[in-house]
Amino acid sequence: MNQPICRVLVADDDPTVALLMxxxxxxxxxxxxxxDNGLDALAEFKRTPCDIVLLDVEMPGMDGFAVCAAxxxxxxxxxxxxxxxxxxxxxxxxxxxxxxxxxxxxxxNWQLISAQLKALxxxxxxxxxx
Amino acid sequence: xxxxxxAYLKAATQDMARLELALRCSDVEQLASAAHGLKSSSFxxxxxxxxxxxxxxxxxxxxxxxxxxxxxxxxxxxxxxxVRLAVKQMxxxxxx
Numbered sequence: 001m002n003q004p005i006c007r008v009l010v011a012d013d014d015p016t017v018a019l020l021m022x023x024x025x026x027x028x029x030x031x032x033x034x035x036d037n038g039l040d041a042l043a044e045f046k047r048t049p050c051d052i053v054l055l056d057v058e059m060p061g062m063d064g065f066a067v068c069a070a071x072x073x074x075x076x077x078x079x080x081x082x083x084x085x086x087x088x089x090x091x092x093x094x095x096x097x098x099x100x101x102x103x104x105x106x107x108x109n110w111q112l113i114s115a116q117l118k119a120l121x122x123x124x125x126x127x128x129x130x
Numbered sequence: 131x132x133x134x135x136x137a138y139l140k141a142a143t144q145d146m147a148r149l150e151l152a153l154r155c156s157d158v159e160q161l162a163s164a165a166h167g168l169k170s171s172s173f174x175x176x177x178x179x180x181x182x183x184x185x186x187x188x189x190x191x192x193x194x195x196x197x198x199x200x201x202x203x204x205x206x207x208x209x210x211x212x213v214r215l216a217v218k219q220m221x222x223x224x225x226x
Contacts, residue, residue: 014167015137016174058166086170107173107181 006121007049010034011041011067012056012084017108021054024110025117038062042070052121054104057085057092068099080124082117084108132224138175139217142168146210149187153203161199162191172213180209 006029010021013036022032033048035041039061045053053071055064062070068081083096086106096103102120104113145168152160165188172181183206190199 014171014174015141016134016171019134019137020174058163086166106170110174 005029005031006117007051008032008054008117009041009044009048009050009052010054011036011038011059011064012054013037013059014056017056020108020110021113024108024113026114029114030117036060038064038067041067045071046074052080052082052117052124054082054084054117055101057083057087065095065099068096068101072099078124080120082120132221135175135217135221138171139214139221141171142210142214145171152191153199156196158191158194158196158199162188165191175217177209177213180206180213183209 008021008025008030010017010032012018012021012034015036018034018036021034025032033044033050035044036059038055038059041053041055041059042062045067053067055067057064059067064083064085068083071079071081077100081099081101082104083092083099083101084104084106085092088105093103104116109116145164149161149164149168152158152164165184169181169184169188172178172184183202186202187199187206190196190202
């Protein structure tokens, strides 16, 4: 039986990410929606069901930490959220941990991103996605 | 690839204008912010040397160290010109 399509919401104001992410994530396995700011990310999250959210940290309107905090308020502690950031300082990583978000460092490894997301989804929902 | 390079060139030109304005105004916060965004997209198109200089500028900006930032400005401008011309050439040679 085919794996269900994984719905991914990506928020990043870098236009190259908007073009690369849907290519890096195989359309046969992932359905990708990209927005370019934090406010739209939260609006899209509330409007359309998704399985995992990838948030850039530094975005106009609302940063990735604030969007993640809002997601935690509405969907609880365990919904899969990944903060994708070029900030590698311990404070940023600690903030991600406090929000129970995973952390992927930029520059994104486009060859690995699909496997990274699958691994995160398997951790978060082992029964649903073996 | 053309779409990617075209999007990069447009955004990078805007970010470089923002970065140059921040430099003129000695606005380290804006400087770090512009360098941060441009660094990521530059890595994504393989402009690694340019991205590494931007990383140094971002670090100097975040530390509030304009003297350190200034050291990287000339190499940045040289590399930006190289990247800009290379991308334009690729776009011209392979029109959409």
